[in-house]
Amino acid sequence: MGWFWWLRTFRHEGMEWLDRTLRLGAAMDATGRGPSGREPVMPDPVDHFLTTPDGEAEHPLHALRMQLRMLHLFFMAEDTPMDAFVGERRQYVTRVWAYFEAGGPQAARVPGLVWPMIASFVGELGDVRAAMDSALANCRAHGGDWETAVALMFRTHMVVDAPGDLDGVDDDLAELRTLSRRAGDRWLRAQVCSAAAEAAMARGRFEEAKGEYEEALRLAYEVGAYAESPFLIARLAEIAYRAGDRPAALAALDEASAAADRYVVADSKAFVLLLRAQMAFEEGHIARARELCEAARVEAARGTPPPQFMVMLDLIDAVITASETAPEPALAKLAAALRAAVDRRCSDVIRATVVDSAAGLLADLGDFPRAARLLGAGDHWRAGRPRPRPEHAHAERTATAARAALGSVRWASEHALAAGLTADDVLRELDEARSSLAAEPR
Numbered sequence: 001m002g003w004f005w006w007l008r009t010f011r012h013e014g015m016e017w018l019d020r021t022l023r024l025g026a027a028m029d030a031t032g033r034g035p036s037g038r039e040p041v042m043p044d045p046v047d048h049f050l051t052t053p054d055g056e057a058e059h060p061l062h063a064l065r066m067q068l069r070m071l072h073l074f075f076m077a078e079d080t081p082m083d084a085f086v087g088e089r090r091q092y093v094t095r096v097w098a099y100f101e102a103g104g105p106q107a108a109r110v111p112g113l114v115w116p117m118i119a120s121f122v123g124e125l126g127d128v129r130a131a132m133d134s135a136l137a138n139c140r141a142h143g144g145d146w147e148t149a150v151a152l153m154f155r156t157h158m159v160v161d162a163p164g165d166l167d168g169v170d171d172d173l174a175e176l177r178t179l180s181r182r183a184g185d186r187w188l189r190a191q192v193c194s195a196a197a198e199a200a201m202a203r204g205r206f207e208e209a210k211g212e213y214e215e216a217l218r219l220a221y222e223v224g225a226y227a228e229s230p231f232l233i234a235r236l237a238e239i240a241y242r243a244g245d246r247p248a249a250l251a252a253l254d255e256a257s258a259a260a261d262r263y264v265v266a267d268s269k270a271f272v273l274l275l276r277a278q279m280a281f282e283e284g285h286i287a288r289a290r291e292l293c294e295a296a297r298v299e300a301a302r303g304t305p306p307p308q309f310m311v312m313l314d315l316i317d318a319v320i321t322a323s324e325t326a327p328e329p330a331l332a333k334l335a336a337a338l339r340a341a342v343d344r345r346c347s348d349v350i351r352a353t354v355v356d357s358a359a360g361l362l363a364d365l366g367d368f369p370r371a372a373r374l375l376g377a378g379d380h381w382r383a384g385r386p387r388p389r390p391e392h393a394h395a396e397r398t399a400t401a402a403r404a405a406l407g408s409v410r411w412a413s414e415h416a417l418a419a420g421l422t423a424d425d426v427l428r429e430l431d432e433a434r435s436s437l438a439a440e441p442r
Helices: 002-007 011-031 045-051 062-079 082-088 090-101 112-121 128-142 145-161 169-183 186-202 206-223 226-242 246-262 266-282 286-301 307-324 327-343 348-364 368-382 391-406 408-420 423-439
Strands: none
Touching (some): 002 011, 002 062, 011 045, 011 062, 090 112, 112 128, 112 145, 128 145, 145 169, 145 186, 186 226, 226 246, 266 286, 286 307, 327 423, 348 368, 348 391, 348 423, 368 408, 368 423, 391 408
16 A cells, blocks of 8 residues: 555555554554454554564564565655654664665565665665665666666666766666666656756756656656656746746746645745745845745755755855845855755755855955855866856856956966865865954954
């Protein structure tokens, strides 16, 4: 039932049944018999599992129960802040993860094949890329085309969202298209289109991304995966916004918001609010941008947004702060956003976007040498990928101001220094800038 619940947007109902079944198993273990006519006392299944010697490994239903626990964690990750849960139940999550990390047929089918996702929100469990590679190898050995494609899809999304230059993504996407056609699953084909669109977005190829998102949306509707639609529509809204088509962007945001409400997708609702906040800010509606930014933060707390979303939310919070008060307090927020982007292994484009904004603030403060270096770091981290709207216009204004203040020779020298800057170097630059501002007489 788990796949049906997840695909057809009965995830909350599924969570209730999964929780009840886990509790019933713990109750049966405690009483030594099956359910009677009376309502059994339902102990906490996590506590029961942790206090059972060797994690009930000798129980005849152990393998099935571990699959149930993995499915429960998978559903929970859809709408529960996992950092808090893992913090309280780390030993439990680690045991479930380790069971499937060992590989074998049970880790090459749903729900076991999603085990690398747990590594992504339990940092101490090891390198996520290594986990993805291991899961893919296991699916090649013990699964079929569908299972191999799902593992490959997880890895593709991870590579797009992580630091680096998208090495191997094109080869993986080519194999994904072959596997998804061979498997004949429209949901899988939709996921492949979405992964291809994310890769195109990371490279600034927005027209290509638009075609992929539209096809993903069509396939998701065909197969009834309606909970997929709000994010896909919101991405199409973002593309329209970056193309300068504000009416189309607003219309798509309205549609995405309605779909997010209809199918109870908090992360997509938060993403819509973030885009609205960014648009309001660009149009000079600062108070409205602040209102939308705070609403996005509230909505994000109800879901499980990815790290890059939270970094971008902190970024728009910082630039709004700069307009509400002054650039100085916004620098601290931008430094925190960049630190989060580094710690949570966000992509180079996300880091570059934060650094571009910091360069703009430093230029506003008259710190043109640092503005030139940070803008150069943004150029370097983008590795030739173009800045989209409106980031391109902002970077051009910063560069023009810094070049005019420094002169072309000094500008070129400071900008060239950025090629050797790491994220830690940039963070030190921001700390030094903040210290200098604090030391200035008022």
